[in-house]
Amino acid sequence: MLLFLSFLKKQKTEAPPVKANTSAPKQVAVRKGEIGEYKIDIQLDQLPKDCRYLSDLLIKNPKAKSGYSQIDHVVLTPYGIFVIETKNYQGTIYGGKDRKTWSVNGKYKMMNPFVQNYGHIKALAPLIDRKYVESFISMVSFTKRSTFKIDLDFRKIASNELIVYDIELSEFIHRKVSVLKIQHKEPLFSGREISMIYDVFSNADIKDPAIRRTHEQALKVDTKDTTTQAVCSICNKPVSDKVSTYCLTNEKFQGKVFCYEHQKTIQ
Numbered sequence: 001m002l003l004f005l006s007f008l009k010k011q012k013t014e015a016p017p018v019k020a021n022t023s024a025p026k027q028v029a030v031r032k033g034e035i036g037e038y039k040i041d042i043q044l045d046q047l048p049k050d051c052r053y054l055s056d057l058l059i060k061n062p063k064a065k066s067g068y069s070q071i072d073h074v075v076l077t078p079y080g081i082f083v084i085e086t087k088n089y090q091g092t093i094y095g096g097k098d099r100k101t102w103s104v105n106g107k108y109k110m111m112n113p114f115v116q117n118y119g120h121i122k123a124l125a126p127l128i129d130r131k132y133v134e135s136f137i138s139m140v141s142f143t144k145r146s147t148f149k150i151d152l153d154f155r156k157i158a159s160n161e162l163i164v165y166d167i168e169l170s171e172f173i174h175r176k177v178s179v180l181k182i183q184h185k186e187p188l189f190s191g192r193e194i195s196m197i198y199d200v201f202s203n204a205d206i207k208d209p210a211i212r213r214t215h216e217q218a219l220k221v222d223t224k225d226t227t228t229q230a231v232c233s234i235c236n237k238p239v240s241d242k243v244s245t246y247c248l249t250n251e252k253f254q255g256k257v258f259c260y261e262h263q264k265t266i267q
């Protein structure tokens, strides 16, 4: 417990969550995306006891291009179902309700994450009773390495579409539930219903690793089709989508793409 608390303190100053004298060096700090997910997991563990959550669901969705929707997190509370999409971009996020595409630093384009998450909600909704359809809340979580230039409505707790930083995720869920509590007086879901919905979502989750792999592959091909192959600004060497995204979302590179070697030359 003590270790956990000291870790939380450290996290506020963005220090790497690795103790110097632990035996084997941990994997936690290796990949940026993983650090983001790690923080989210801590947030989800801070939710009240009457809430339950599921992570990384792959749900059949005939309306999605790939035939599936991949949902980062679903939090079941007595007053609503939070569907959470997590983003690990670094930079300034520009976006608005009516904009189909948002951007990072005005350069890297992404689909409006609420349009994306609406698709996720549409995949989950048919699995449960129609009367619960209104109880979904769409949340998009960004890491602290990003800055928001977005519609302020997304930060208002009355909204059913909320943008949060990963470190405020549980706080926003708490606040939203408090507001819903006042509006509804009676809980929408009993403990039994929460368990039932949990089981329904969990059973709908596709666990077959082969299908999961195919889905990931399909997503990769999909992004390739919409963007031309990026090349390093210095040596013209083609770079992967991952490298290109990393550069375009990192202020340091000022909207240019560099290969791994040349990234090191940029200060």
Ligand SMILES: [Zn+2]
Binding pocket: 232, 233, 234, 235, 236, 237, 258, 259, 260, 261, 262
């Ligand atoms: Zn290069």
